[in-house]
Amino acid sequence: MFNARHNNNENKVLTVKINRCPQNxxxxxxxxCPVNALSQKGFDAPVVDQQKCIKCGKCVRFCPMRALRME
Ligand code: SF4
Structure with a gap:
């Protein structure tokens, strides 16, 4: 069974709310991000690599604009 990590986000997806990100x-x-799942081109809103993301939620807590959501 694939259960390497225990958290409440297993069925959720990290989503970037582009409208909330000032992109500046x-x-x-x-x-x-502990696994380098987030990348940013210039000052664009960050992009999530869903293959890498382990849904730890760290980035969600870190974004002051609440542009990253686990839902
Ligand atoms: S939830 Fe964790 S693993 Fe996924 S992008 Fe955010 S910091 Fe990285």
């Missing part, structure tokens, strides 16, 4: 700064959440 280096995304602070990119640096906190």
């Amino acid at each position: 700064h280096p995304c602070p959440s990119v640096k906190v």
